[in-house]
Amino acid sequence: MVLEINELKKVSFFDNYSDDHLKIISKISTIKEFSVKEILFEQYDKLSDLYILLEGTLSLGISLPKEKRIHLSNIQPGQMFSWSAGFEPCISTAWVKATSPTKVMAIDAKKLQSEFKKDCEFGFITISKIARTISNRLSDTRFQLMNQLTL
């Protein structure tokens, strides 16, 4: 199953993409569904797809020794995750689990990188958005750390 361009335009991650860019994304992505409590991937898994959450809610966290999971934050519709798939060694820095019935768009990372080589503007726009996601997550993590340090 794929999303048509008109559907992609409703997803906030794809703001400012041209129709040509959206056509490329539609061509190299699939839709996946997950049920409640289903794990999309574990921390340290090798990843091959960039994900955009379309519907539902996901929780993101890290694992500690003795199988303890720490739930750090939620992922909301329109947000990108699994960014590690785009950068070697493509190892996930967190686990992600569905907390409601969920629909995600999985974009083949290798195919996406091939498209970037043909269209640098497409690459720049996408990498900028990924960088913003990582930056926000880093800022939130520092916020959490400072909260803990001042307890």
Added chain:
Amino acid sequence: MASDNIYKVLKATVEEVIDESPLIKTFVLTPESPFKFSTGEFIELTLNGFGEAPFTPSSSPLISDKLEITIMKTGYVTEKFHMLKPGEVLGIRGPFGRGYPVEKFYGKEVLILGGGCGLAPIRSLLYALEAVRDNLKRVVLCYGSKSPADCIYKPLFNRLNKIEKFETYRTVDKYEPGWDESVGVVTTLLDRVNMDIENSVAIVCGPPIMMKFGTIRLLEMGYKDAQIYLSMEKNMSCGAGKCGHCMMGEFFVCKDGPVFTYEEVKHTPDLWK
């Protein structure tokens, strides 16, 4: 002002004590005569024999025969406040300071970022905004607390979500079973709200760390310095610009604030300490 004499104390009787969270209580007070304040202004609350401390009322500024003060137990005086029972008498001085300029929000979307006990002055603001909601485009409250148990004013969120133009979002730092809303620091809620930034204002109130990271995120979203309002309730003591304890750069928080725009204070050394 309770009196033209800023040192004169108005008596107020404790009517009810509400447990909001393990460390936070709301005291419902009946002043001996009507007490008026503007949202965001603060009062000095006196407990005879123990001391006086500044607090921003959390009740509606439209109601003058009742006053609600939300107090977090953090030290000697607040610990004594927490021991109060209905029927006991306190003293009020004020109101003091500069509150929220609600008329400047007319025609705009209002984004409110609150953390922990910082929701206390914000609740007063929400009451004020509710009264003038016909003049506002939208009001969005993003609130974060350490855990579900630390989330205060729980009935407020249900009530606000039923009011036209009002939306609320909550998050907790630490997940506990049974919590079905967001998890993460309060800035994560900003990814969801989709504001018309050019035609909105943002209000931030909470612990200094939260205010720092919240302000940074708002600036990254595109808010200008003058669009961000901060409630800088720090180190206030006399409430009258006399002791100098609350000096923040060139400002007295008690006289020039506690509400400032980020534009006014962004160059202040140690702003977030």
